[in-house]
Amino acid sequence: AAAALRAHGSVSRVAIAACRRLGHLCKEAQNKQPAADAGALEAVVAALQAHPQVAGVQQFGCCALGNVCLGSDAAGLARRQRAADAGGIEAIVAALQAHSQDAGVQQFGCGAMGYVCSGGDAAALARIQRAADAGGIELAVAAMQAHPQDAGVQQSGCRALFNMCFGSDAAARARRQRAVTAGATEAVAGAMQAHPGDAAVQRHGQRLRDLLA
Numbered sequence: 001a002a003a004a005l006r007a008h009g010s011v012s013r014v015a016i017a018a019c020r021r022l023g024h025l026c027k028e029a030q031n032k033q034p035a036a037d038a039g040a041l042e043a044v045v046a047a048l049q050a051h052p053q054v055a056g057v058q059q060f061g062c063c064a065l066g067n068v069c070l071g072s073d074a075a076g077l078a079r080r081q082r083a084a085d086a087g088g089i090e091a092i093v094a095a096l097q098a099h100s101q102d103a104g105v106q107q108f109g110c111g112a113m114g115y116v117c118s119g120g121d122a123a124a125l126a127r128i129q130r131a132a133d134a135g136g137i138e139l140a141v142a143a144m145q146a147h148p149q150d151a152g153v154q155q156s157g158c159r160a161l162f163n164m165c166f167g168s169d170a171a172a173r174a175r176r177q178r179a180v181t182a183g184a185t186e187a188v189a190g191a192m193q194a195h196p197g198d199a200a201v202q203r204h205g206q207r208l209r210d211l212l213a
Helices: 002-008 012-025 029-037 040-050 055-069 074-085 088-098 103-116 122-133 136-146 151-165 170-182 184-194 199-212
Strands: none
Touching: 002 012, 002 040, 012 029, 012 040, 012 055, 029 040, 029 055, 029 074, 040 055, 040 074, 040 088, 055 074, 055 088, 055 103, 074 088, 074 103, 074 122, 088 103, 088 122, 088 136, 103 122, 103 136, 103 151, 122 136, 122 151, 122 170, 136 151, 136 170, 136 184, 151 170, 151 184, 151 199, 170 184, 170 199, 184 199
16 A cells, blocks of 8 residues: 555545555554555655645545554654654644544544654654644644534544643643643533543543643
């Protein structure tokens, strides 16, 4: 799938199919690193950049990006940095901006943002600040506000906001203030109220609430 995306990513239907396949394959832990080694992250970002107005490419591209980046080991951290180095953060931001009313793009865009901004080392903190500087916090809040009944968007939005607002330094406090100013406190309260039976929304929502309190 990575090879197909590299070779024919300029054709939108090929890009959609390849990103969808990559996203599916990389749900499995053993496929994440081989995909990254084959250049999947760079190829996905290139596809996102090449088809900014094609919602299918943006949705499945963000899904693939997130799934390749997921993983808490050193290799997972390196994949997240590789995605950022390829322009992944800006590509996710562009997807969220261009397709604000598309719940699929918002869910997987916020999901990818959450995974890329995960980690506590210096490189992760730089990625988090880069995402915030690009408008990621406001876009995640906007996603939650635009799709209140979509549990997937609410869960991904809460997780992305938690990861972008995490930290104990002055920059993290400023990011939390940005989130509150954007309406995150009301958005997370609305999410938990609208989805009382969804364990993931409740868990991610409560973590975010506690962080912003």
